Amino acid sequence: SNTANLLVDTALPTVTINTIAGDNVINASEVAVGQTISGKVANAKAGSSVTVSIGGNDYIATVQSDLSWSVNVPSDVLTALGNGELTVTATVTNSHGNTGSGERDVTI
Numbered sequence: 001s002n003t004a005n006l007l008v009d010t011a012l013p014t015v016t017i018n019t020i021a022g023d024n025v026i027n028a029s030e031v032a033v034g035q036t037i038s039g040k041v042a043n044a045k046a047g048s049s050v051t052v053s054i055g056g057n058d059y060i061a062t063v064q065s066d067l068s069w070s071v072n073v074p075s076d077v078l079t080a081l082g083n084g085e086l087t088v089t090a091t092v093t094n095s096h097g098n099t100g101s102g103e104r105d106v107t108i
Contacts, residue, residue: 013044015090015102025107031078037088038070039102044094053089054106055081063092083108 017039050061061069091101
């Protein structure tokens with residue numbers, strides 16, 4: 001009889017988003033220079049893609065060897081978002097197809 005080993009990966013990847021603009025409030029001078037949104041992943045590998053969504057705009061980051069990632073959001077995009085609160089979402093899919101996401105609220 002033949003035997004086979006089956007690996008079932010039930011560990012979902014997670015994404016954390018670091019504090020944005022130091023206090024999660026992007027003021028006018030910070031809007032003017034654009035912002036870097038960054039974070040870390042777990043249960044995903046270097047080279048994985050993280051999709052970061054802010055106000056209907058998507059940016060793709062590549063997970064680095066230390067499991068960090070970052071994207072730059074230009075000033076014109078931040079200006080177009082206007083004033084108010086919104087949620088930044090980051091999503092990653094690991095090599096087994098499991099998806100995880102994280103969120104951070106920010107005020108412009």
